Amino acid sequence: MAEHSTSYNPGTGVEKWLDERLPIIRFSKxxxxxxxxxxxxxxxxxxxxxxxxxxxxxxxxxxxxAMHYAPNVALAFNSVEAIRRDVNGGRILQAVHSVGASMFFxxxxxxxxxxxxxxxxxxPREILWMLGCLIFLLLTATAFMxxxxxxxxxxxxxxxxxxxxxxxxxxVGDGIMQWLRGGFAVDNATLNRFFSLHYLLxxxxxxxxxxxxxxxxxxxxxxxxxxxxxSSRDTVPFHPxxxxxxxxxxxxxxxxxxxxxxxxxxxxxxxxNYIMANSQVTPTHIVPEWYLRPFYAMLRAIDFNVLFIDxxxxxxxxxxxxxxxxxxxxxxxxxxxxxxTFRPMFKWFYWLFVLNxxxxxxxxxxxxxxxxxxxxxxxxxxxFLYFLVILPVLSRIETPRPLPASISESVxxxxx
Amino acid sequence: MATGAVGAxxxxxxxxxxxxxxxxxxxxxxxxxxxFNIAPITEGQTVTVKWRGLPVFIRHRTPKEIQExxxxxxxxxxxPATDEQRTKAGHEQWLxxxxxxxxxxxxxxxxxxxxxxxxxxxxxxxxxxAGRIRKGPAPKNLVLPPYKFLSxxxxxxx
Numbered sequence: 001m002a003e004h005s006t007s008y009n010p011g012t013g014v015e016k017w018l019d020e021r022l023p024i025i026r027f028s029k030x031x032x033x034x035x036x037x038x039x040x041x042x043x044x045x046x047x048x049x050x051x052x053x054x055x056x057x058x059x060x061x062x063x064x065x066a067m068h069y070a071p072n073v074a075l076a077f078n079s080v081e082a083i084r085r086d087v088n089g090g091r092i093l094q095a096v097h098s099v100g101a102s103m104f105f106x107x108x109x110x111x112x113x114x115x116x117x118x119x120x121x122x123x124p125r126e127i128l129w130m131l132g133c134l135i136f137l138l139l140t141a142t143a144f145m146x147x148x149x150x151x152x153x154x155x156x157x158x159x160x161x162x163x164x165x166x167x168x169x170x171x172v173g174d175g176i177m178q179w180l181r182g183g184f185a186v187d188n189a190t191l192n193r194f195f196s197l198h199y200l201l202x203x204x205x206x207x208x209x210x211x212x213x214x215x216x217x218x219x220x221x222x223x224x225x226x227x228x229x230x231s232s233r234d235t236v237p238f239h240p241x242x243x244x245x246x247x248x249x250x251x252x253x254x255x256x257x258x259x260x261x262x263x264x265x266x267x268x269x270x271x272x273n274y275i276m277a278n279s280q281v282t283p284t285h286i287v288p289e290w291y292l293r294p295f296y297a298m299l300r301a302i303d304f305n306v307l308f309i310d311x312x313x314x315x316x317x318x319x320x321x322x323x324x325x326x327x328x329x330x331x332x333x334x335x336x337x338x339x340x341t342f343r344p345m346f347k348w349f350y351w352l353f354v355l356n357x358x359x360x361x362x363x364x365x366x367x368x369x370x371x372x373x374x375x376x377x378x379x380x381x382x383x384f385l386y387f388l389v390i391l392p393v394l395s396r397i398e399t400p401r402p403l404p405a406s407i408s409e410s411v412x413x414x415x416x
Numbered sequence: 417m418a419t420g421a422v423g424a425x426x427x428x429x430x431x432x433x434x435x436x437x438x439x440x441x442x443x444x445x446x447x448x449x450x451x452f453n454i455a456p457i458t459e460g461q462t463v464t465v466k467w468r469g470l471p472v473f474i475r476h477r478t479p480k481e482i483q484e485x486x487x488x489x490x491x492x493x494x495x496p497a498t499d500e501q502r503t504k505a506g507h508e509q510w511l512x513x514x515x516x517x518x519x520x521x522x523x524x525x526x527x528x529x530x531x532x533x534x535x536x537x538x539x540x541x542x543x544x545x546a547g548r549i550r551k552g553p554a555p556k557n558l559v560l561p562p563y564k565f566l567s568x569x570x571x572x573x574x
Contacts (some may be wrong), residue, residue, distance in 0.1 A: 157522060161538065164521040179435075183444045185469035193438065280464055280471050282523040286538045300539040303553035305494075310555035312519055368540030368552075 007034075031217055036235035037242050038223035040407050044118075045221070045242075046249025047111040053250050054104040055209065059202050061097040062146075069149065071195035073188045076151035077276040095265035101143050102268045103257045105291035108136060116329075117350055119338030120222040126330040128215040133326045135208050140292065140323075142201040145194040152273030153283045159186045159194070161286060165299075168316040185279060225410045226338025227403055234407035285367070293364025294357055298322050298383065300368055301376040318380060325387045332387055335395035342401045346394055353386045444469075449574035451566065454510065462526050464515055467573045471515040471523055472561060473547075474571070481545035482508055484532055494549050495557045502546040502557070504565060512563050512571065513547045519554035534558070 008026045010016040019026055068087050070079040083090040112132070115121055121129035144162060148155045163186060167177040182189030220229060229235055236242075260267065268290065272283040288296050302315035309317070325332075340346050360379045366372040404410035450467050454474060457463050462475045477485075485499040503511060515523045522538035529535030530551065531544035541552030548557040563573040 157538075160516075161520040161522065164516075164519075179439050181440075182438055183440045183469060187469055189440075189444075279469065280466065280523070282537065284525075284537050286522060300553060303540070303551075305555075311553040312555045315553055368538070373540065 033237065033239035035217065035238040036220065036229070036232065037238045038221050038229055038234060038407055039236045039241075040223050040225065040411050041221065041242065041245075042224050043245075043249055044110070044114040044224075046246045047107050047114065049246035050107045050250055050253045051104070051111060052209070053253075054100060054107055055202065055206060058097065058100050058104060059206070061093050061100065062199070062202065064093055065097055066199060069195075071149070071192050073151060073191055073277070076149060076191060080150040091265075092261060095261045099257065099260040099265055099268065101146065102260075102289070102291060103253070104139065105143070107253070108139060109291075112136065113354060115222075116353075117340040118222055118224060119226055119333070119335070119340065121330045122333065122335075122338050123330065124219045125215070125222060128212065128219070129330060130327050131208055131212040131215055133323075135205055135212060136326075137323060138201055138205045138208065142198060142205065143289070143291070145198040145201070147289060148191065148194045149198060150273060151191060151277045153275045153277055153281075154270050154273040154286070156186060156277035156279065157282055157286050158288060159190060163190070165316050165319075168313040170313070187279075222338060223407060224339060225341065225404055225407065227405075227407060227410070230406045231408075285365075287365045290361060290365070293362075294360035295319050295322055295364075297360045297364035297376050298380045301373070301380040303373065318384075322380075322383060325384070329387065329391075333391040333395055335391075335398065335400070337400040337403065342403055343394075343398060344401060345398045349386060349390050349394065352382070356382045356386075449572055451570055451572045453569055454571055455569035459509070464523075465573075467514075467561060472573060473511070473513055473515045473526070473558075475511040475526070477509050477511055477545060481532060485544060485546035485548075488544065488546075488548075492550075495555070497546075497548060497557055499546045502548070502560065504563075507565055507568075510565075510571070511545075511547060512573065513558040513560050515558070517541055517554055518549065518556040518558065519552070524558075 008019075008029045010019045010025075015025065018024070065083060068079060068083045068090065070076055080094070083094045085091070087093070115129065115132070144158070148159045163177055163180050166180060167173040169176060178184060180190075181187070182193065223229075270287065270289075272285075275283075287293065296319075299315045299319040302318050303311050304314070305311050306314055335343065335346070337343055340350055356379050359375070360383065363372055363376045363379060366376075448468060450465070452465055452474065454463075454476075457474060457476045459476050460478050462473055464471050464473055466472070482499065485502075488499075490496040490498065499508070502513075517524050517536040517538065519536065519539050519541050522536050524534035524536040524541070524543060526534055529542040531542055533545045533547065533550075534543040536542070536552065536554065539553050541554035542550050543554075543558055544550050546557075549555070561573050563571055566572050
């Protein structure tokens with residue numbers, strides 16, 4: 001890597017003066033332009049850049065929407081409708097923000113499944129992975145609170161159901177629930193604080209993204225064959241090679257995004273949210289937005305008591321556990337081989353896991369009765385088996401295929 | 417050490433108001449009581465009233481529902497309670513309970529499900545005609561608010 005290290009020579013007197021006081025140009029050149037990047041990264045790797053763009057899009061549109069939004073139970077619903085009807089260009093701004101949440105989650109799921117397949121969580125990238133999981137948790141909280149702000153029926157009942165989750169905690173649960181709500185029921189106090197936190201959290205996410213990028217730039221990128229960079233022949237500078245590739249990925253990603261915004265801004269949402277919140281009537285089907293459904297399906301799959309743990313607390317433990325288990329993944333999968341490409345048995349279980357996750361997404365919106373309840377239980381079981389049993393066992397019994405000697409060899413073929 | 421300890425106490429004292437401001441304030445906590453005239457509620461009808469911001473069911477039960485509720489052996493119940501414990505003596509036709517499902521707080525739909533009681537559409541919990549949990553993820557029976565009958569037609573909740 002040494003050959004790629006920055007060769008920044010301040011050209012002018014002003015640059016030299018700045019470099020001796022705040023070497024920000026040197027830093028940018030080192031990390032945004034010259035950074036040695038494996039030359040075999042495929043398009044799955046562009047989702048990091050796509051996610052950065054999405055965070056920026058959500059913050060910018062969010063800030064301008066907040067100029068027109070009123071966080072009060074009497075005004076909130078109508079203020080969002082006014083944004084969609086009256087505010088100049090508000091129809092598009094609001095659609096970009098709400099569709100943007102879906103696109104953000106789509107990108108982060110692809111990014112995470114990429115990491116799962118190519119073993120990007122393995123040493124020395126454990127911290128990088130855990131920071132990513134933290135970003136996912138923060139994103140989930142932000143999206144949930146944002147969904148409450150339009151104060152429709154789904155907003156209200158979603159807030160009721162999710163704050164109720166905390167009441168499952170023994171003894172202090174009810175107190176925590178009332179502390180979160182600021183009352184006995186979800187009301188104005190709840191809406192106000194959710195608006196405050198929804199504005200705050202994206203900036204915390206941005207800070208964690210900085211740490212995430214820092215943790216990436218210490219060991220450098222993983223790559224599709226999972227063999228570490230061995231010489232400068234294995235890498236290319238980030239700019240222009242990956243800035244251009246990422247930009248192309250971003251443009252492709254913006255096409256479906258724009259289609260949703262222009263032609264179907266509400267297709268991903270729920271019609272019930274265009275009815276103003278009513279604390280006396282529950283919609284017939286309470287379903288979260290699609291991106292939270294897998295975890296919602298696991299929450300309600302537990303409808304039986306286990307020993308002294310009642311079904312409600314059990315569901316909460318399972319849903320919380322499904323997120324927490326991700327943090328321990330680097331120590332559950334002990335296989336020395338990173339990339340799934342060279343793991344013949346792992347591949348099958350991995351793709352079954354992907355299917356299983358899509359299944360959970362579907363089940364999160366299916367009625368909670370009959371055959372769906374049974375399938376949801378099986379899917380929840382497989383989700384946990386994959387992390388807690390299959391990956392640890394596979395790392396012991398699987399014989400991986402031989403790895404290429406280096407990234408260059410995998411790209412150019414072995415030297416003759 | 418001493419400086420650190422005093423500093424920690426100072427920080428805690430400064431942080432506490434920041435946490436406590438999120439708790440329900442006095443105007444919310446002021447335990448309100450509300451009186452309702454139940455005379456217009458006919459047999460087989462449920463009225464949902466609002467108490468402390470929460471919806472409350474007032475159900476005028478039919479003799480069939482009362483009979484069914486009394487016939488259930490306690491051993492079949494997840495959260496055992498007799499029908500007598502769920503109602504007030506002499507007013508057994510009146511079932512008054514907080515309308516939030518004890519699972520995650522949705523309002524169950526009346527007179528549906530397998531037990532002639534309530535069915536929660538959110539996660540599939542089912543309650544019988546005494547509001548007791550019979551099936552699904554909810555852990556407890558529908559919660560009874562504190563209430564008393566001022567007369568045969570007036571009830572005070574809270």
